[in-house]
Amino acid sequence: MLICYKQTEEKEDTEKERGDIMAENNTKELDFDRKHEEDLQRLRGLRLLDDDFMQKVFEDKACTEFLLQIILNRTDLKVLRVNGQQDIKNLQGRSVRLDILAVDAENRVYNIEIQRSDKGAGVKRARYNSSLIDANVTEPGEKYENLCESYVIFITENDIMKVGLPIYHIDRTVKETGELFGDESHIIYVNSQIKDESALGKLMHDFSCTDAKDMKYKILADRVRYFKEDEKGVATMCRAMEEMRNETARETEHAKAIKVAKGMLQSGKLSYEEIAEIAELSIDEVKALDEKVIA
Incomplete structure (x- = not known):
């Protein structure tokens, strides 16, 4: 009887452990399903003005090339390579993550940043990003004259300059003469509030859309549709959101x-x-x- 009782007790313990494991697994599955549904809901509401989504869309070289051609009004611009979420370091080793870093056929470097917060698009931030690009594209012993021409481009949800213009170009000038300094370091702010019928206005309209069918430019609409409607694209975005x-x-x-x-x-x-x-x-x-x- 004692042996029988002991075996029954061990069986009950085993069944309890099995039940606890199953309950834990069910909880994990429910938690995963909940987070997945939250990701899908969030994905439906994302726009190109959301940096997480923008980074995935503009990892595509053709999309980045199209974006830069409109902002810089240069149809001859050809992008050779583009990286999303590019980490670069300052001289002290501190790492800063850039939304998009691209290089064109003339070896010009472009840093494209999305900023919904005015604070994140401050003038010192633009200066800092520009200096980081210079520090990271220069090899030891290389002549300063060989520094690449660079562009730091902020696409902002609000009008940072508060003047009501669609775009602002910032270049160093000689104060006494008003002439350009010519260091080939450029900073540009694009005001997404201006959504007129110009090429740039249409681009900013597309940056504000949550649905691809409402977008004006097919090249961007197709890319947005892929990440929001295609099974593989949705899976890619869900993985990206999980990683974030x-x-x-x-x-x-x-x-x-x-x-x-x-x-x-x-x-x-x-x-x-x-x-x-x-x-x-x-x-x-x-x-x-x-x-x-x-x-």
């Missing part, structure tokens, strides 16, 4: 770790090694934080 969600979670956790490490550094009670272990950071990261705290 995971990256955001990692960045949040890292920010928390930085905050914890700074607090421990200020207390002065623990070694770099101990702080690194507790905060789950590298020792080099902790040392770098300590230098900033001291400064």
Whole structure:
């Protein structure tokens, strides 16, 4: 009887464990389904003015070429290569992610940024992006005269300059003469609020559309339709949104770790090694934080 009771008890434990595992799997499946449905809902509402969506659409070389031809009013412009979410570093090693980085047949470099927030499109941000491009396209020992011509282009949801113009071109000039400085470093702001019947106005209209059928330019409409209606395109966007969600979670956790490490550094009670272990950071990261705290 004792043996029989023990076997029954073990069987009940096994069934309970199996039930717990099934319940956990069901919860995970429901959570996945919920997130997937949320992604699909979000995807339906995305526009080219949303940088996550814009990056995928303009990874296509033909679309980027079309975009630049309209903004720069140059039909002869030919894009050789384009990268979305391009990471480039400053001299201190800090990484900055650019929405789109493209290079044309004349070796001109283009950084295209979408900004719905006025703060993110500030003049210092434009200057910073321009300097990063110069620093990253120059090889050690290369002559400054060989610097590539560069364009930093902000497509903004609002009129950053608040003058009511569709586009603003910024180039350095000699103050005393009014002549162009000629350093071939250009900054352009495109105001998406102007949606007239000009080529640029039609482009900005398309940037504001959530449905491909409402867009004016076929080349962009086809690309938008692919990511919103084609099975493979939708799957690509859902994967991209999942990756962005995971990256955001990692960045949040890292920010928390930085905050914890700074607090421990200020207390002065623990070694770099101990702080690194507790905060789950590298020792080099902790040392770098300590230098900033001291400064």
